[in-house]
Amino acid sequence: MNVTHQGKSRHYRTVWFDKARNRVRLIEQRLLPHKFKVVSTADYRETARAITDMIVRGAGAIGAAAAYGLAQGARAFRRRGLKAFERHLAKVHHTLAEARPTAVDPLNAMRGMLAQMTGDTVAGRQQQALAAAEQFAEDDVAHCKALGQHGEPLIREGARVLTHCNAGWLAFVDVGSATAPMYAAQANGKSFHVFCDETRPRSQGAILTAWELAQQGIAHDIIADNAAGHLMQRGEIDLVITGSDRTLGRTGEVANKIGTYTKAVLAKRHGIPFYVAIPLSTIDWELESGQAIPIEERDEDEVLSAWGVTPSGRRQQVRLANPGSNARNPAFDVTPPELITGIITPLGIFKPRQLWKHRAKLGQAAAIC
Ligand code: MRU
Numbered sequence: 001m002n003v004t005h006q007g008k009s010r011h012y013r014t015v016w017f018d019k020a021r022n023r024v025r026l027i028e029q030r031l032l033p034h035k036f037k038v039v040s041t042a043d044y045r046e047t048a049r050a051i052t053d054m055i056v057r058g059a060g061a062i063g064a065a066a067a068y069g070l071a072q073g074a075r076a077f078r079r080r081g082l083k084a085f086e087r088h089l090a091k092v093h094h095t096l097a098e099a100r101p102t103a104v105d106p107l108n109a110m111r112g113m114l115a116q117m118t119g120d121t122v123a124g125r126q127q128q129a130l131a132a133a134e135q136f137a138e139d140d141v142a143h144c145k146a147l148g149q150h151g152e153p154l155i156r157e158g159a160r161v162l163t164h165c166n167a168g169w170l171a172f173v174d175v176g177s178a179t180a181p182m183y184a185a186q187a188n189g190k191s192f193h194v195f196c197d198e199t200r201p202r203s204q205g206a207i208l209t210a211w212e213l214a215q216q217g218i219a220h221d222i223i224a225d226n227a228a229g230h231l232m233q234r235g236e237i238d239l240v241i242t243g244s245d246r247t248l249g250r251t252g253e254v255a256n257k258i259g260t261y262t263k264a265v266l267a268k269r270h271g272i273p274f275y276v277a278i279p280l281s282t283i284d285w286e287l288e289s290g291q292a293i294p295i296e297e298r299d300e301d302e303v304l305s306a307w308g309v310t311p312s313g314r315r316q317q318v319r320l321a322n323p324g325s326n327a328r329n330p331a332f333d334v335t336p337p338e339l340i341t342g343i344i345t346p347l348g349i350f351k352p353r354q355l356w357k358h359r360a361k362l363g364q365a366a367a368i369c
Pocket of ligand 1: 060244
């Protein structure tokens with residue numbers, strides 16, 4: 001999307017590849033909204049660390065970062081022999097797959113790449129790796145644009161839309177999932193208002209979604225995580241759209257940022273439609289139960305403290321919680337299908353339990369472009 005930085009507006013993707021230097025380029029999301037900076041990773045291990053440390057985050061963006069990381073690792077192999085190359089690649093794959101456990105996009109991206117790396121030579125497979133990573137990134141953009149068109153009619157003139165966390169373009173290569181219908185509605189001249197859940201502990205809603213919407217000129221307010229129920233009860237929210245980090249094709253369960261489940265329960269209580277927007281790379285066709293989704297537990301420090309910027313512009317962490325108290329920090333939760341009105345996909349809107357019936361077409365991610 002376009003970013004206005006130092007007085008100039010320029011189009012950026014969240015993640016891309018510098019072929020000449022074999023580096024992955026990333027927007028440093030931990031510095032937003034106070035500073036816009038692009039960083040690069042020198043090797044696949046650094047790329048994996050950038051995913052773990054959340055320099056890049058969001059399902060599609062870490063899918064693309066893992067894909068580029070796999071290509072980066074493949075291209076760094078300087079020895080001979082396909083067997084040695086395969087052993088090296090298995091190590092690269094393992095490192096990137098372990099970087100964050102909940103989102104399925106990195107696993108789907110790398111699985112798709114490995115299936116395309118069938119050349120007879122190391123050089124051939126290295127080329128195929130980069131081409132497949134680029135294709136994943138292009139598909140991510142195309143899927144987000146397509147799901148935006150399908151979701152656009154849900155946003156009526158004057159609608160008040162609640163979203164949770166950041167499932168905007170920063171969470172993907174471009175465009176975003178939950179925000180894609182909003183950008184499409186804006187392009188169609190509709191006016192509407194977005195409520196961004198703050199999304200503690202890392203505050204992706206207050207920091208990233210609010211920054212994105214401000215950059216695109218979309219009217220919005222940040223609300224404390226606890227405020228959504230009150231606004232729903234007062235009739236001030238018409239629609240909820242969230243993203244997902246892993247949607248189970250077999251059951252329609254949706255893993256997304258911690259707090260999503262709470263919002264879905266509230267929306268059901270108040271008869272408010274609750275939609276989840278996903279590109280096809282977010283579907284896990286294998287797991288049979290949401291209980292089996294690995295839920296990332298992050299450092300307790302994220303709950304006990306917060307990062308901010310001092311009046312002089314210095315980034316600083318401050319302790320919020322009672323000294324000596326410990327914290328639990330599950331980063332995701334699972335919303336059951338009965339709380340979800342529809343899953344907005346690049347191929348249309350489906351009831352969550354209908355995904356499995358349509359698996360033949362939804363499983364063909366590449367068929368969109
Ligand atoms: O921990 P994050 O920031 O990587 O979490 C991902 C998210 O931003 C959300 O869960 C989002 O709603 C889905 S990712 C498109």
